[in-house]
Amino acid sequence: MQVTMTVNDVEVTREIEGRLLLVHFLRDHLGLTGTHWGCDTSNCGTCVVWLDGEPVKSCTVLAAMAGGHEVRTVEGLAKGAELDPIQEGFRQCHGLQCGFCTPGMMMTCRALLDKNPDPTDAEIREAISGQICRCTGYSTIIRSVRWASVHEAAAKQEEVAQA
Amino acid sequence: MQVPAPFEYERATTVDHAIGLLERLGSSARLVAGGHSLLPMMKLRLANFEYLIDINPLHEELGYIRFTGDEVRVGALTRHRELLESDELAAVFPIFRDAERVIADPVVRNRGTLGGSLCQADPSEDLSAVCTTLGASCVIRGPGGAERVVGMEEFHVGPYETAVGDDEMLIEVRVPVRPAGGSAYEKVERRAGDWAVVSAGAAVWLAGDGTVADARVGLAAVGPNTTGIPEISAALRGNAPAEELYDQAGAIAARSCDPVTDQRGSADYKRHLAHELTRRTLRKAVERARSGH
Numbered sequence: 001m002q003v004t005m006t007v008n009d010v011e012v013t014r015e016i017e018g019r020l021l022l023v024h025f026l027r028d029h030l031g032l033t034g035t036h037w038g039c040d041t042s043n044c045g046t047c048v049v050w051l052d053g054e055p056v057k058s059c060t061v062l063a064a065m066a067g068g069h070e071v072r073t074v075e076g077l078a079k080g081a082e083l084d085p086i087q088e089g090f091r092q093c094h095g096l097q098c099g100f101c102t103p104g105m106m107m108t109c110r111a112l113l114d115k116n117p118d119p120t121d122a123e124i125r126e127a128i129s130g131q132i133c134r135c136t137g138y139s140t141i142i143r144s145v146r147w148a149s150v151h152e153a154a155a156k157q158e159e160v161a162q163a
Numbered sequence: 164m165q166v167p168a169p170f171e172y173e174r175a176t177t178v179d180h181a182i183g184l185l186e187r188l189g190s191s192a193r194l195v196a197g198g199h200s201l202l203p204m205m206k207l208r209l210a211n212f213e214y215l216i217d218i219n220p221l222h223e224e225l226g227y228i229r230f231t232g233d234e235v236r237v238g239a240l241t242r243h244r245e246l247l248e249s250d251e252l253a254a255v256f257p258i259f260r261d262a263e264r265v266i267a268d269p270v271v272r273n274r275g276t277l278g279g280s281l282c283q284a285d286p287s288e289d290l291s292a293v294c295t296t297l298g299a300s301c302v303i304r305g306p307g308g309a310e311r312v313v314g315m316e317e318f319h320v321g322p323y324e325t326a327v328g329d330d331e332m333l334i335e336v337r338v339p340v341r342p343a344g345g346s347a348y349e350k351v352e353r354r355a356g357d358w359a360v361v362s363a364g365a366a367v368w369l370a371g372d373g374t375v376a377d378a379r380v381g382l383a384a385v386g387p388n389t390t391g392i393p394e395i396s397a398a399l400r401g402n403a404p405a406e407e408l409y410d411q412a413g414a415i416a417a418r419s420c421d422p423v424t425d426q427r428g429s430a431d432y433k434r435h436l437a438h439e440l441t442r443r444t445l446r447k448a449v450e451r452a453r454s455g456h
Contacts, residue, residue, distance in 0.1 A: 001172060018172030018215065021202075024164075040165040041203055042271060043356070054273045060202050061274070062195075064172040065217055108270060129355040130268025 003067040007032070008076030016063050022056075023047040025063035026073055034074040034103050038132075045131025048104035049073045055108045057130075074103035077110060085148040085155075086110045095144030097135030104131055109145045118149055167205035174217045178225065178304060178334060181218050186306045186330040188214050194332060196240060197274035199267070200283040218332075225278070225334060228252050235338045239278025247272060256297060256338060257451055258346035258364050262289045265348075268356035278333045281318065284325050287358040287384035291319065293348060294336060295391050296364035296381035302335040303327055312337070315391070322387050343369040343376070345452030347444040350383075351436050353427060359384040360427045363416070363440035367404070367448040375399045378445070380412065384427075385420035385437050392419045395441070404449040412445055413438035 004013040007030060014029050026032045026049065035058060038046035042060040049058045050072040077084040086106050089095060096102040105128060112119055112127040119127070124145045125138065133141060173192075175181035185192055192214035195201050204210040218225075218240065225240035228249050235255060237246070246252060247263035266289050267275060280290040281301065294301075295315045304310050305328065318326050327333055350362040362383040370376040378399040380392050395412045402408050422433035 018170055019167045021166065024166075040206065042199055045268075045270060048270055055270045056274055057199075057270055060199050060271075062172065062198070062202070062215075062217070064174075065195075065198070065219060067174075127269055130270045 001064065003064055005063075005066045005068065006070045008072055018062070018064055020063045022049070022051075022058035022061040022063045022066050022071070025066075026058065026071070029063075032073050032075050036100055036103055038100070043130075043132070044101070044104075045108070045128070046101050046104040048107045048131065050107060050111065053111070053114075055111045072107075074106055077106060084110060085152050086113065086145070089144035089146075089148035089151070090141075093144040093147050094140045095136065096141075101131060101133045101135075105133065105141055109141075109148070113145070113149060113152065117152060119145070121146075165206035167202065168208060168211050170205075170212055171214045172217065173214055175221060178221060178332065179308065181216055181221065182304060182306055182330065182332055184214075184216050185332065188216075190329045192216055194218050194282075196276040196279040197242070197271075198279075199271050199275050200279065200285065230255070230340075233340055235340060237277055237336045237338070239276065239281075239333045239335060241277045243267065243272035243275045243277075243280075244269070246277060255340060256346050258293055258296060258348045258366065258448075261348035262293045262350070262362075262364070265350045265352065266290070271356070277336060281336070282325055282327060282333055284319055284321075284323050285358075286322050286387055287362075289348070289350060289359060289362050289383055291315070292362055292364050292381040292383035294338070294381075295319075296348075296366050296379050297338045297346065298366075298379060298391075299336050299338045301326075301333055302337065303331050304334045305331040310334075319390065341368050341377070343452055345369075345448040345450065345454075347447035347451065349440045349444050349447075351440065358427070361385055361422070361433050361436035361440060363437065363444050365441065365444035365448040367399075367445065367452050369404075369449070369452045374401055374403050375408075375449075378412075378448075380416060380441055380445070382416060382420055382437055382441075385422040385433055387421070392416060394419060399445075404445075406442075406446075409442040409445040413441040416441040 036046040038044040042057040047058040193212040195215045225238035227238040229236045253260040301318045346366040348364045351360045364381045367378045368376045380395045417434040417438040422430045424430045
């Protein structure tokens with residue numbers, strides 16, 4: 001069957017099998033290997049991407065289901081050479097060690113900040129409760145999200161002051 | 164790599180289109196909504212279908228929470244996140260928000276649906292226990308627009324088995340609203356996002372004199388099926404709410420359920436939880452009924 005969807009603002013069309021999972025479509029058909037493929041059972045969350053702006057576990061979504069919809073992956077976070085504040089936060093606060101969970105973590109945390117620009121630590125923990133990190137103990141991930149939250153708020157204030 | 168066996172993907176455009184496809188394809192086809200129960204089962208080849216009919220495009224038609232005054236009507240494609248976030252639903256039936264907070268995890272809740280949860284009919288599934296507790300009924304639609312309404316007891320035929328026929332579809336869940344009610348849900352799980360070790364839901368309706376006019380308790384993960392416990396309702400009705408009464412109800416829950424020892428705990432521990440969670444949810448449901456929730 002043929003599927004057409006928008007991935008990181010680019011429309012793509014591919015011939016696929018109905019059983020193809022979105023994570024494999026992104027990695028193997030589009031070469032977008034930033035989205036990681038982990039547990040295969042929707043437990044670990046490293047495969048999280050956005051489907052129409054909502055984080056989903058792409059190991060448990062059929063590529064065909066995404067047909068006609070908008071997908072955003074970790075490759076679509078940065079604006080050119082400028083990192084998203086979430087990416088910068090993970091970099092500044094050591095939000096990763098091995099990096100395996102990082103793409104999924106960042107996609108979920110970006111979506112959290114879009115809805116809730118100033119989340120509490122408990123709200124951040126709740127948001128990533130369906131995702132597993134075996135390196136950081138989560139504390140530095142929380143700090144990374146707080147970093148992004150604070151810096152985004154400051155950047156907004158500056159914008160307002162300049163306007 | 165875990166992938167399902169090959170199947171043909173069909174996409175439904177309306178409810179009647181989906182039912183038409185089911186009518187034509189019969190038991191070789193299955194509806195898929197959130198897919199977070201069905202796709203893992205297909206990956207493990209515990210379930211195999213020649214056709215999957217994607218009903219996500221029906222979300223506009225079947226994703227709703229409507230209040231008619233004496234009923235709350237929830238479309239089968241309403242997602243967990245929508246049930247969790249609805250303040251109106253939480254005001255009438257706080258049990259939904261209690262349960263949704265502990266169902267799967269936030270990312271899975273973006274996909275999973277009420278209808279998918281009920282139709283999966285997993286004995287550990289929380290929304291089935293919620294709907295059982297509230298005495299909900301299910302609207303099942305078939306060929307030619309024929310609709311039938313069945314109660315939860317009839318809906319649940321057995322583990323992973325419901326009253327929905329091969330050419331039928333669950334389209335709506337109706338929950339009766341009765342005056343002076345309160346409800347609550349509690350779940351013990353090993354870690355975030357896990358299935359319940361045991362869950363319990365309670366709903367209580369108070370009479371003008373403060374006694375229990377009616378009450379219902381629903382349990383999950385303690386037997387082959389999610390069913391209400393009529394003996395608990397009988398024991399509570401007509402009595403003034405009190406700790407001894409909750410304890411008595413808990414004791415009935417513990418001896419009425421049928422848990423098995425597994426990696427989540429021993430049968431004895433699960434009976435203990437059934438007892439304790441029944442007490443806690445009844446206590447909270449009464450508090451909420453008294454405070455107008």
